Amino acid sequence: MSPIDGLIIYIIHPLLSLLWLVVIIGIILSWLISFNVVNGHNQFVGTIWRMTNAITEPLLAPIRRVLPPLGGMDFSPIVLILLIGFVQGYVLNELIRIF
Secondary structure, eight states, rough: OOOOHHHHIIHHHHHHHHHHHHHHHHOOOOOOOOOHHOTTSHHHHHHHHHHHHHHHHHHHHHHHHHOOOOOTBOHHHHHHHHHHIIIIIIIIHHHHHHH
């Protein structure tokens, strides 16, 4: 196994999986806060909300600049999830195949 294979398999792929999970948590938490299921002023909820925003916002902001506003719905997390899936499913596998 080459060093590129090890980097992809043991570092990049798990980090992308973790990012995918953080995006999903952010989506669900935003819905729960919007519909007043959980209190956004709760210290634990606020900490999780700030942490997910700090991780995902640098990745979502460029997507939001490209996507047009669609009736108040934010589709940028869906686009990010699709991009993560594409990178995991195709790009990383092709890199492993090449090296």
